[in-house]
Amino acid sequence: MGKYLRRKIIIYLLTFFFAVTIDWVIPRFMPGDPIRTLLSRAAMRTEAMDLLYNYYNKVFSLDLPLWKQYVNFWFSLFKGDLGTSVYLFPSPVFEVIKRAVPYDILLLVPAILLSWIAGNKFGAFAARKKRLDNTILPIWYVITATPYMWLGILLAWVFGVVLGIFPISGAYSFSMSPSLSWEFIWDYLKHWILPFGSLFIVQLGGWAIGMRNMIIYELESEYSRYMEAMGAPAKLIRKYAFRNAVLPQITGLALQLGVIVAGALATEVVFSYPGIGYLLLQGILNGDYFLIQGCFLFIILGVLIANFFIDIIYVIVDPRVRRGMSGETA
Amino acid sequence: MKFRKSEILFFALRNTKLRIGVFIVALFAFLAIFGPYFAKYEPQDFAGPGYNPPSGEYWLGTTTFGRDVFSQFVYGLRSTFLVGFVGGSIATFIGLFVGFLSGYKGGLADELLMMFTNIVLVIPTMALLIILAAYLKYRGVFLESVFIGFTAWPWTARAVRSQTLSLKTREFVNLARITGMKPLKIIVVEILPNMLSYVFMVFILQFGGAILTAATLDFIGLGPTQGISLGLMMQQAVLWNAIQLGMWWWAVPPGIAITAIVGAMYFMNTGLDEVFNPKLREM
Numbered sequence: 316m317g318k319y320l321r322r323k324i325i326i327y328l329l330t331f332f333f334a335v336t337i338d339w340v341i342p343r344f345m346p347g348d349p350i351r352t353l354l355s356r357a358a359m360r361t362e363a364m365d366l367l368y369n370y371y372n373k374v375f376s377l378d379l380p381l382w383k384q385y386v387n388f389w390f391s392l393f394k395g396d397l398g399t400s401v402y403l404f405p406s407p408v409f410e411v412i413k414r415a416v417p418y419d420i421l422l423l424v425p426a427i428l429l430s431w432i433a434g435n436k437f438g439a440f441a442a443r444k445k446r447l448d449n450t451i452l453p454i455w456y457v458i459t460a461t462p463y464m465w466l467g468i469l470l471a472w473v474f475g476v477v478l479g480i481f482p483i484s485g486a487y488s489f490s491m492s493p494s495l496s497w498e499f500i501w502d503y504l505k506h507w508i509l510p511f512g513s514l515f516i517v518q519l520g521g522w523a524i525g526m527r528n529m530i531i532y533e534l535e536s537e538y539s540r541y542m543e544a545m546g547a548p549a550k551l552i553r554k555y556a557f558r559n560a561v562l563p564q565i566t567g568l569a570l571q572l573g574v575i576v577a578g579a580l581a582t583e584v585v586f587s588y589p590g591i592g593y594l595l596l597q598g599i600l601n602g603d604y605f606l607i608q609g610c611f612l613f614i615i616l617g618v619l620i621a622n623f624f625i626d627i628i629y630v631i632v633d634p635r636v637r638r639g640m641s642g643e644t645a
Numbered sequence: 646m647k648f649r650k651s652e653i654l655f656f657a658l659r660n661t662k663l664r665i666g667v668f669i670v671a672l673f674a675f676l677a678i679f680g681p682y683f684a685k686y687e688p689q690d691f692a693g694p695g696y697n698p699p700s701g702e703y704w705l706g707t708t709t710f711g712r713d714v715f716s717q718f719v720y721g722l723r724s725t726f727l728v729g730f731v732g733g734s735i736a737t738f739i740g741l742f743v744g745f746l747s748g749y750k751g752g753l754a755d756e757l758l759m760m761f762t763n764i765v766l767v768i769p770t771m772a773l774l775i776i777l778a779a780y781l782k783y784r785g786v787f788l789e790s791v792f793i794g795f796t797a798w799p800w801t802a803r804a805v806r807s808q809t810l811s812l813k814t815r816e817f818v819n820l821a822r823i824t825g826m827k828p829l830k831i832i833v834v835e836i837l838p839n840m841l842s843y844v845f846m847v848f849i850l851q852f853g854g855a856i857l858t859a860a861t862l863d864f865i866g867l868g869p870t871q872g873i874s875l876g877l878m879m880q881q882a883v884l885w886n887a888i889q890l891g892m893w894w895w896a897v898p899p900g901i902a903i904t905a906i907v908g909a910m911y912f913m914n915t916g917l918d919e920v921f922n923p924k925l926r927e928m
Contacts, residue, residue, distance in 0.1 A: 465900025573769030
C-alpha cells in the first residue's frame, strides 16, 4: 500500500513540476514575443505604457539570467502571486480565480459522482439481458459521443427558450447577491440544474458502457462459471461480478477527469456560468495571459488533487493493493 | 492467410453495427468532400439578410450577420475530418511507438517512458492545449490537429505496452530473437501484425477523440484563427445569443454532425471488435 501511494505521489509531484515549467516556458519562448503582445493589448495610453512595461519587466524579470527567472517564478507561485488580471484590472489573478472555484466545485463534484454511480448501476443492469442490452447500447454510444457544449446548447434551447422553465445564463439572478437565504439557494439551484444536467448526461453514457463491458467480461470468467456450477443464486454472482468490475471503473474515473474538466469548461461557456471555464474564455477573448496561465495551473492542481483522492479510495476498496500484493500497475 | 482475410471480410460485411457506423461516417465524409461544391456562398460571405430560418435559398438559414449556415457547415465538416485524421494518426503513431519501445525494451527505458506517459496522462489535455494555443497568434486547422495528436497519445501507449508485454514472451518472438533479428525488425515484422486489428481500432477511437477535443478547443475560443470549423460555429452561435433568439438552425446542426460522426466511430469500433474477436460474434 505504501509503495503504491508513494509511486503515485512521485508522479503527481513530477506532474506539477512539469506543469509549472510549461507555464513558465511557453510565454517566454513562444514565437512572436508574447510579452510585447501583452503590452500592446494592455497599453491604451502612452504614459501607462512605461508603467506597465516596468511592471511586466519586474514580474518576468527579463534582465535576470534564465535560471534565476525560473527560481523567482516558483517563489512567487508559493506566495500565491499569479500576476494581475488585465481583464479585471487591478484584481490579482489569484483572487479572481478564488472567486470562481466554488462554483466549479459545486457543479463538478455532484455531476461526476452522481453520473459515475448512476452509470455503473445502469450499465450493470442493462448487461443482464441481451435484448435490453442491444436496445440501450446504441443510446449510450450516442450520448457519450455528444460534445458537452452541444448538449448544453440543446438543453438551454429546449428548457430555457422553448419551454422557458429554467434560466440559461449566470449562476444566480442579477437582482440577487450571494447569501445564505432560502431564496438565494432556490435561485442558485434553478441556474445550476441545466449545466449540471448536461455534464451528468454526457458522462453517464461513458460509465454505462464501461461497466457493461466489464460486467460481461466478469460474468464469463472462471469464478462466475464456477459459482454457477455450484448452484449459487444469480444475484450473488452478479454482486461479485459488480465488485470486480467497479475497480477498473475507479481507475477510469481518474483517467477521465481531464476530459470531464474540459467538458465543464465548455459547459460553463454555454451557460455563462461564472466558473473557471467562463473566466478562461474571457481571458482568451481579452488577451489576458496571466489569467489564462493562472487558470491552467488551477485546473492541473485540481485534477491532481482529485486523482490523489481517487487513489486513496482505490487503496481502501481493493484489498489486494491494501495488503501490498499488487501495485505495479500504477 | 487468404482464407482468414476473406473470413474477416465476411463477418465485417455481416456486422450490423459496423455497417451502420460506416454508413454514417461515409455520409458525412461525402458531404464534407462534395458539399462545398454545392454551397452557393463562401463560409464567411455575407450571403443575405440575417436571422433567416432554413429556406430554399439558404438551406440551413443564415446567421445574425447573414452568413449562410449551410456553407459554414460543409466547410466546417472538412476541418472536422482533417482534425480527426491528422490528430488521430499522430496520436496513434506516437502511442504505438512509445508503447512498443517501452513494452519491448523493458528496464530503465520502460520505467522512464511510462513515467513520462503517466505525467502526460494526468495533465488534462485541454489545459495543455489551452496554454499552447493561447500564445500562438495565428492558428490553422492543421496546426491544431498536430497539437491534439501530440497530447492524446498516452492511453494508447499504455494499452500497446501491455499488449506488447504479453506478445513478447510468445515463442515466435523468442525464435526471432534467437535468430538474431534486430529489435525494431522484431517489433515491425513479428509483433505489429498480431496487433493490427487492435491498432486499427485504436485509430478509430483516436479519430473520434480528436474531433471532440477540437470541438471543445474551438468552442472556448482557441480554434483556428482562419477558416471555419463546427466548434467555431457553435462558439459564434453562443456568443451572439443564438439560443436566446431561438436560432436553432445555427447552433444545433454542427453538434448533430459531431455527435453522429463520433457516435458512428464508436459503433464501428464495437462492430470491429466483434469481427476480430470470434468470442464476441454471436452477440
